[in-house]
Amino acid sequence: MKIHSNKKELQLHSLMCCVGGFLGAYAILCRLENFGSAQTNNLIQVCLCFLGRDFFDFMLRVAGMVLYMAAIAIYAILHKKTGINLQKYAISIDIAGLILLSLLPSDMNPVAGILPIFFMMATQWSVFHGSGEYISSTIFSTNNLRQFTLAASEYLMEKDTAKLKRAKYFANSLLCYHVGVIYAFFACRELGVQASLLCLPIVLLAFGMCSIKTQIQSA
DSSP: OOOHHHHHHHHHHHHHHHHHHHHHHHHHHHHHOOOOSSSSSHHHHHHHHHHHOHHHHHHHHHHHHHHHHHHHHHHHHHHHOOOOOHHHHHHHHHHHHHHHHHSSSSHHHHHHTTHOOOOOOHHHHOOOOOOOTTOOOOOOHHHHHHHHHHHHHHHHHOOHHHHHHHHHHHHHHHHHHHHHHHHHHHHHHHGGGGGGGHHHHHHHHHHHHHHHHHHHHHH
8 A cells, every 4th residue: 555655656746847847948938038936046136136226127026035935934834733735735726826827918027927936836846845755846957957866876886776766766857847848848839828728737637646645545
């Protein structure tokens, strides 16, 4: 039963990596190469907009930071103070956000256009940050690439099967993430900002899988 549950957990992680890749590429393709899944670039832009006296963009960037922080804070409160299913909560946020993104005009300020993604991805990262014994982001690739490279290098030197298992896990995260990127490329080329709706089947599948996993764990 535990093995079956772990397999479902890995499958769910893989699906959420696809969602993360899709939304990362969607923001870049539809909102003038702005990336809404992390805060490094956004915080740099906060400083640059302030120093450049571009106060409108400065306030938008600050709003993005606040939304990102708020999503994490809400997760912490729900995790500590309630018993709700946080995975279903995070996926529900993604579903609502994907619908909202499709309604935002393509000609609006590109930073304003990714504000929902800041909240969505911070929520997803808080909840879906790996499976089993591994910590792995579902919303960006840097640490997954580092972990894969490290594990693969150590395996080549030591021939330790545990390192090979680790390398395969992070390779899977990278692969699924970039499958989402490729899917977003074709979706955005055809539908523009409405392409977000084409990610709904993935998140709905993830929601269903989450429900099945919950039933297995409670059995």
